[in-house]
Amino acid sequence: MKKIYKTLILSFSLLVSGYSFAAVHTIAVLATTFSPDLVNVVVGDTVVWTWSGGIIPHTTTSITIPPGAMTWNSPISSSVPAFEYHVTVAGTYDYNCGIHLFTGQLIATDPSGISTPDVSLNFNIYSVRQATYNISYSLHHSSE
Numbered sequence: 001m002k003k004i005y006k007t008l009i010l011s012f013s014l015l016v017s018g019y020s021f022a023a024v025h026t027i028a029v030l031a032t033t034f035s036p037d038l039v040n041v042v043v044g045d046t047v048v049w050t051w052s053g054g055i056i057p058h059t060t061t062s063i064t065i066p067p068g069a070m071t072w073n074s075p076i077s078s079s080v081p082a083f084e085y086h087v088t089v090a091g092t093y094d095y096n097c098g099i100h101l102f103t104g105q106l107i108a109t110d111p112s113g114i115s116t117p118d119v120s121l122n123f124n125i126y127s128v129r130q131a132t133y134n135i136s137y138s139l140h141h142s143s144e
Contacts, residue, residue: 021044022044022045023041023046024045025041025045025046025047026049027039028052029049029051029052029058029060029097032100032102033102034097034103037105038104039104039105039107040106041108042087042109043090043108043109043110044088045087046085046087047084047085047087047106048082048085049082051082056099056100057075057077057099058075058097058100059097059099060072060095061096062093062094063096064093065089065091066093067089067091069087069088070085072085072095073098087108090109091108092108093105
């Protein structure tokens with residue numbers, strides 16, 4: 001009986017641990033461009049701008065963003081080599097380097113249930129002595 005119970009728990013753990021809710025997208029800040037300068041993301045993803053060297057500092061600065069999204073303005077330089085932004089609203093995000101004015105764009109889509117699982121597993125296990133063991137687990141994920 002314990003062997004069946006352990007097998008079910010292990011199987012469920014593997015199922016849940018293999019599910020990814022969000023991705024990380026990296027954008028290199030080069031001398032005169034963002035690379036890539038167009039990135040498709042899903043609400044819940046994280047975007048990371050990274051310093052690619054050189055002596056001239058840059059910024060990543062939001063220009064136009066969807067209603068409800070947070071604005072940003074971060075230096076990118078040897079002393080601030082990375083900036084992370086968590087995408088919380090679907091829509092188009094235009095940004096630039098506030099110093100050199102080269103531009104980039106994020107296009108964020110709503111996962112619409114694709115990356116937002118609602119999983120319920122229920123098992124009824126019967127032993128030789130007719131005792132019933134109920135194992136229930138629910139997984140709910142929200143991009144908020």
